[in-house]
Amino acid sequence: MTAMMIREVLAACIFAAAVLFGTAGVIGLFRFPDPYSRLQASALCGTTAVLTTCVGALLLAPSWAVASRVIVIIIFFLFSAPTGSHIVARFAWNAGTPVWRPDRLRTLKGRRKAP
Amino acid sequence: MRPEGKWRLIRFSITALAMFAVWMLFVWSLDLFSLAAGALGALGIASLTYDVFIARHQANLRFFLPRPVHLAIYLCLLFLLIYQASFRMLAAVVTGRASPRIVHFKTRLRSDFARMVLANSITLTPGTVTLDLNDDHLTVHWFFCSTTHSTAAGNEVKGRLEAYVRKVWL
Amino acid sequence: MSGMLFTSMQWFMVFCAVVCTVRLVLGPTAADRLVALNVMSGIVLAFLVLRGVQQGRHIYLDVALVYDIFGFLGFLAIARFLKDRLEHEEES
Known part of the structure; x- marks a missing residue:
């Protein structure tokens, strides 16, 4: 009984971290102006939050059959998540999307050019 | 001719074994039917595609067979780096401060498989x-760019990852 | 308590998916829409895992596994299709 309680408290902490990352990723999806930066920020939601959720679910798994499958899913996710991001980034790169440069850098460059 | 045929047999058997292992992970049962179907499928597909999965010039077993202990250490390091980078990204989303750039650099890894693993880890x-x-030429979009110099950027982005991938796969 | 945890996490995933749908509809370029789709595939995977572990049925987790592996084939097809169309427009 107590072992279950400890597992639940740990899982609650991990799920809280997942909610934090997921919210930040979703905000990042709207905060930055170009596809590359959105992809980077949304990786918080699409990669870290999903991994964290899977680890939390692993802690709460009721049987070994379920736990082993969750481990296999995590291992395959380590391969499939970057493949998806890479396809999207490569598509943007091949379509010739320009990279967003924040104002701070642009002024620095301008100042260097002026004299 | 002799070493050529031997190398072909080795590549074929490694491909077939890897496919059979993935099949066993999927079905997760030891029925006679699933074992037979998996073995037949693995042999058939491996005979068609072993040349694609392991090209002829990748002439070293350590190009695609990992060292198990180092692989486990590498996975732990990968998780650590993912969370470290996530917290940095979290701060960037809150403050909105970033300097995205596209940087180019070279990797010292020699096998295609290790390069693929490195590129996937960088994306992850x-x-x-x-x-x-x-x-061996990587093009990376880097969100916290501090330098565009090729070698320095390469050290910043791939630094510890590449050192560990070299231990696992060569 | 664990039931409540799972249920609230599933609602959170639904919320994230809805926000991604907004980006999917708004997104000015095709790359933006693909980014939103990419996030949504991860969210759906997390939802399936949560659901499967909550019900304790591994058949749901098998669905999640297959979705995980073949999820990116969809983007590959869409990206290839859009790229062909872009090149076609440039030519004509």
Whole structure:
């Protein structure tokens, strides 16, 4: 009984971290102006939050059959998540999307050019 | 001719064994039917595609067979780096401060498989996305760019990852 | 308590998916829409895992596994299709 309680408290902490990352990723999806930066920020939601959720679910798994499958899913996710991001980034790169440069850098460059 | 045929047999058996292992992971049962179907399928597909999965010139077993202990250490390091980069990204989303750039650099890894693993690991950590991998030349979109110098940027982005991938796969 | 945890996490995933749908509809370029789709595939995977572990049925987890592996084939097809169309427009 107590072992279950400890597992639940740990899982609650991990799920809280997942909610934090997921919210930040979703905000990042709207905060930055170009596809590359959105992809980077949304990786918080699409990669870290999903991994964290899977680890939390692993802690709460009721049987070994379920736990082993969750481990296999995590291992395959380590391969499939970057493949998806890479396809999207490569598509943007091949379509010739320009990279967003924040104002701070642009002024620095301008100042260097002026004299 | 002799070593050529031997090398072909080795490549074929490694491909077939890997496919059979993935099949067993999927079905997760030891029925006679699933064992037979998996073995037949693995042998058939491996005989068609072993040349694609392991090209002829990748002439070293350590190009695609990992060292198990180092692989486990590498996975732990990968998780650590993912969370470290995630917290950095979290701060960037809150403050809105970033300096995205596209940087180019070369890797010292020699096998195609190890390069693929390195590119995937770079993409997996939030803050860096691999745009292109051409032989040993990587094009990376880097969200916290501090330098565009090729070698320095390479050290910053791939630094510890590459050192560990070299231990696992050569 | 664990039931409540799972249920609230599933609602959170639904919320994230809805926000991604907004980006999917708004997104000015095709790359933006693909980014939103990419996030949504991860969210759906997390939802399936949560659901499967909550019900304790591994058949749901098999669905999640297959979705995980073949999820990116969809983007590959869409990206290839859009790229062909872009090149076609440039030519004509």
